[in-house]
Amino acid sequence: MHKIWNFHGGVHPVENKTQSNQLPIIVMPIPAQLTMHLSQHIGKVAKAIVETGDYVLKGQLIACAQGFVSANVHAPSSGHVSAIADRTLPHQSALSGPCIVIDTDGKDQWATLSPTANPESLSKPDLLNLIQAAGITGMGGAGFPSAVKLQPKINIHTLVINGAECEPYITADDRLMREYAAQIIAGIQLVQQLIDQPHCLIGIEDNKPEAVAALTYAADQHTNIEVCVIPTKYPSGGEKQLIEILTGKQVPHGGIPADIGMVCQNVGTVKAIFDAIILGRPLINRITTVTGKAAANAGNYEVLLGTQVADILAFAKVDLAKTSRLVMGGPMMGFTIQDTHTPIIKSSNCILAAADLELAPVADHHACIRCGQCEVACPAQLLPQQLFWFAKAEEFEKAQDHNLSDCIECGACAWVCPSQIPLVQYYRYAKGRLKTINSEAQLAEVSRLRFENREQRLVDEKLAKEEKRKARALTAAAAQAAKRAANPSAEDPVAAALARVNLKKQAKTNAATQKSTEDEYKELKTAAAITRTKLNKTRKALTNAQAQDHEQAQALQQTVIALTTKAAAAAAELHAYEAKLGLDPEKEKTLQLAVAKANGVVRKLEKSLATAENLQQLEAEIFNAKAIHEAAGLALEEHQANAKEKPTSTQES
Amino acid sequence: MQTLYLAIVILALLAIVCGAILGFAAIRFKVDGDPIVDQIDSLLPQTQCGQCGHPGCKPYAQAIANGEAINRCPPGGETTIKALADLLDLEAIPLDAEHGSEAIRTIAYIREDECIGCTKCIQACPVDAILGAAKQMHTVIVDECTGCDLCLEPCPVDCIDMLPVEVTSASWHWQQPEQLIATSNLPHSRGESDHA
Ligand code: SF4
Ligand code: SF4
């Protein structure tokens, strides 16, 4: 007999398992429609590889895993894809997510499968590939892709198989162990083969004697598989708790079992691994418990993934009028479902149709009296009341420092709390906020880098432009000089202007002053733009406020008036400054437009040159257009240069 | 008398040794840039919207380091003010309404069939989150957009919308439970307390 340890805390809620574990598993008939979610797992959403109207066979791959942490999705029965669209997710948010909807044809025709006769011959990569291809994810609750979990970086000495099923009402694993013991043992052997033959411990709570007997019998021949009976206590089925019970070792804070050389798998998952490798069948169905006082035919059903909750409820004769609350999962960790069209996914182990008063109603909660009972109950050895205060006061970082991330959301603390505080919801809220804060911080970091890169780029561009302009002006001046040398009498006004500009440029002594002028101008421009934006925003707010709240509207009115004067002042200041600089934005714009236009004409002519017949005329035209373009460019440059020179000269004079 | 001299000599030597160590450390462990400005900058939301009156978050960080008030950043709101107050050991003051109010995060979307490809919004975007070229349709890279609103004004055909960030199943999270009794000290309730 293997030695059993204990874990801190835990509670003993009423088990309520006999309602559903008396009858063998019943196979549910194929429903008319299957809704396959593309994210039934933790990680990236799978990508649909079929299209609306396609005919798919049972077991055919319909969506591909994306990236390392993701899982494939297969068609659970044959039929036509009727839609690829968003449907309600089996998630407490009741949001929608991408789905492939299959209208089944009832033929249930399998795709070609490739079973393996002698699995001993398979190499590790082969085994991993088969598990990955079958889209297997943890069937116990979290839905983490198994192929990822089974590629540990360090040597694994113990494989822990989770058959504890500690949550009240749920009996899916219980029935599975009773009826598929041999398959489970064979699945365990495959996993052992994959991760270097670790010793295997199967943990089962002592309230499931039949399951214990079945597995002990099936594991009889195998010396490195041990069935361990553990005392019934919630949440012994938590991964870290089960490991502590079976080995006495604790997974470090924030760590995973692999850190201490262990891997944990649910019994349902190893059965799925058996199906995938030995039978070649991907994960397309699961055992789901339907229970609660409102269910006339409570029991365990083998359902196809994607079956809607409504279909299952009808099949199990659930009286919806009697149901006060419909829960997916168990009473401790499950969530209420609003929409019965929500489909079953890989990790849906239970549907609980609770009649009136069966589950404690959501009661008014009172202030925390610091009784400390939650701390006694917490299996993760946290300080629940402390975490609660932090979550309530929105001190998320402090909650993080108190190992909030180690909370497994088991609900033991809330269950014992005499003040009936919904503690778990506080923790989920705090965890959610922390996640948002972290992702926002990441986004901010990206924005900061992009902003800095852009600033740098703008500076570089400006410098490069300046260089180019100078070089062009110089060559132009040289050409003009040469022309003048050849023909001294003709005084070209453009050339003269350019020469003047160049002279001034060369005598540019006041670079610093010029720069600061430019900066000042930019600042004024920004200020004017910002006041304008602000004014617009406040105006908008005012219109909103006027519709609702009179007092606030008055205050806003004041702000608008103040801002209007401010904006006017900023604009006036800007104009004055522009005048002082001799800048004329309007003129500059017209000139810019002229340049662009001329450039356009050149381009167009050049293009038609390729196909044109009277080449000579076109060439002449292009020559003309180019000349116009050049002249426009020069005029613009001169205008800009003048504007820049002016303040320098005014200061000089 | 001799002990006095000895004491003076020892103290002097000690002072020289310590001075040398400190001097060496100052050179060896020199921090590049202005650490306090960077620290302040890292607390600002990096929306780069200019509502604080500065052309970006970094300039505002610089201004705060030079003594400007810490309550001028509407996108950061209370959280940022609190963080800044913690860092600078100042009192957390309410947001300066003159610079705007805290609003939900939005992201720019260009109504692409109305875009005339003028590139004006590209020039306005402080984080280069808009993609496009002259006379081509433009589009916003939603993952990079900070929601600063700066691209709205320059658009000559008003084809840019600011839409609230959508809640997805990945970003959704539980709200704080509703406070049900009067003795509570929480200012307001936030969500439903439906906890299964
Ligand atoms: S929900 Fe979290 S804090 Fe409460 S008992 Fe469970 S692990 Fe501990
Ligand atoms: S059990 Fe409830 S009342 Fe007691 S300390 Fe914990 S949170 Fe407070």
Ligand code: SF4
């Ligand atoms: S107001 Fe805008 S620019 Fe200023 S610090 Fe805040 S986010 Fe940055």
Ligand code: SF4
């Ligand atoms: S796209 Fe518009 S709102 Fe988004 S960051 Fe750029 S300028 Fe700001």
